[in-house]
Amino acid sequence: MFLLQLRNELRKLFGKKRTYLGFGMFLLAQSAFILVLKYGRGPNQSMMRMMQGNGYAAAHFFSNLTVATTTLLATAYVLLPLYVSLVGGDLVAKEAEDGTLRMILSRPISRLRILLIKWLAGVVFSLILILAFAVFGACFSRLFFPEGGLFVSIPWDGVFGVFEGVEGWQRYAAAHLVLTLKACTIMSLAFMFSCFDIKPAAATIVAISLVFISKIMQDTPYFHDMQGWFFTYHMNVWVYFFAAPIPWWKVGESLSILAGFNLTFFLIGSTAFQIRDFKS
């Protein structure tokens, strides 16, 4: 019964055109990024210089895997929060606004269960979005770049990694998997606001604003000592899968904190939803 309801929730979610907006824009951004790296003389040479400057052969490491990862790093910061919060903000508030939620609430189903189904649908969406992102990035970059090693340099996060063959692909897959948790956290934040009596657009805007405010504060030098208090800092955990070796204690700490944030967002949202009155 629960799975049946979840399937129906996914049908609702994936039946809407706006759900595909995120997929479309992501793919567009990835394509543009890959094409600029291939044909843009400046970016192309700059990347090769960085590899060679670190003592690695650009011919081997300027590969499809390196390009797909570079694309991921660039787009995951801005586009991902935007599209998952768009979907998270819609999950409850859009149905409340349209009036379909009243029909659901006249059924013998608890409010908590309704929310749980909707939240899980949001999680599935996040997972599929990241999966599509990973697969498309790998496939499209392969059209323009040869197979080779993975070269990753993220100086602002203190991450540097060089990996060969299978290990490179493993890191790529693991980073995407953990990136799903970032997507889920932002989706949960927007979902939480969506449970209040506000418009779907407002839920999305408030959520994304909080993400950006947290990120800005986290990156402000004066707040450097407090970085661990910002949830955006922990959402960045996925980049550590490109570090060698992986700082597992840091990963474990951030994953636990993110799980706590997700639970908190869900509980606040469900409390707000539980005490709400639904009227036409």
Add this chain to the structure above:
Amino acid sequence: MISLRNVRKNFGGQRAVEDLDLQVPAGEIFGLLGHNGAGKSTAIGMMLGQVWPTAGEIRICGHDIISQRQAALRKVGAIFETPVFYDYLSGWRNLEILSHYSAPTSRHRIGEVVEWVGLTGREHSRVRTYSHGMRTRLALAQALLPQPELLILDEPGDGLDPEGIHEMRLTILRLHREMGLTILLSSHLLNEVQQLCTRIAVMKKGRKVFDGPLSAINKSQSWIRLRVNDFPSAVELLRRERLITDEREGSLIAVAPGSGTEHVVRCLVAQGISVYEIAPQEQTLEDSYLDLMKFDGPAPSGKQQLQPSVLATEH
């Protein structure tokens, strides 16, 4: 089937429903009347567990709506004023989604209900292509899928053309006749209520101002049509003689308890006023409803009929 006891609902400092008592026995078509903002939709929202009551007890199908929500709503279907669906999905898919919130529903059952409401052939089209009438039928189908014993209809005729309203009326009667459903109908359309309901409750500013059989509300106002050569003088005389308690519209009088039309005629003729016509005024539901809307007193019931005198003091 529906039982509300001392139910109250406040939205902030504003009282939306006040001390509402309502009993709807099984097998009845019960009308809930009142103008916009009277508290009908809030009351229905509370019956369906969508609005939390501030105080009071609500039992649906014998179960408390707050502590036994699932059991209370298991055999309930509901339709709201403007039927809304997932427009981008087909009617069939909408029915599947909505019915699965109650219980797994077989394709056979969905097909059966689709046929019953007359949507066969269009069930796989997207809802955005449906007319208002078809949406109403789809709303009815989703309400019927869990095989309800109680159907709550909140302004089901809203936005329908006269043909649609007629069809809706026939459907409600058919549901009552063929399935033996108990129906709670909230409506502005007095004519519909008059043709469908056996009992009604009238709400005004969150309070119930009438509750009883439809026949009682019609009998509750005993106005007499009086045509004379000088109506104002006749009224003055009859008031002086304490034979009437009220008058209105320049031709209607309310005869005082214990008096009869024969006393009125005798008195008028004795004072030289010509009486051309005296007859009981046929009271429509609309007349009674409008009278109730002027009345601000406590809720009378069908057993305690409203007297024109009561109304007169509150005008």
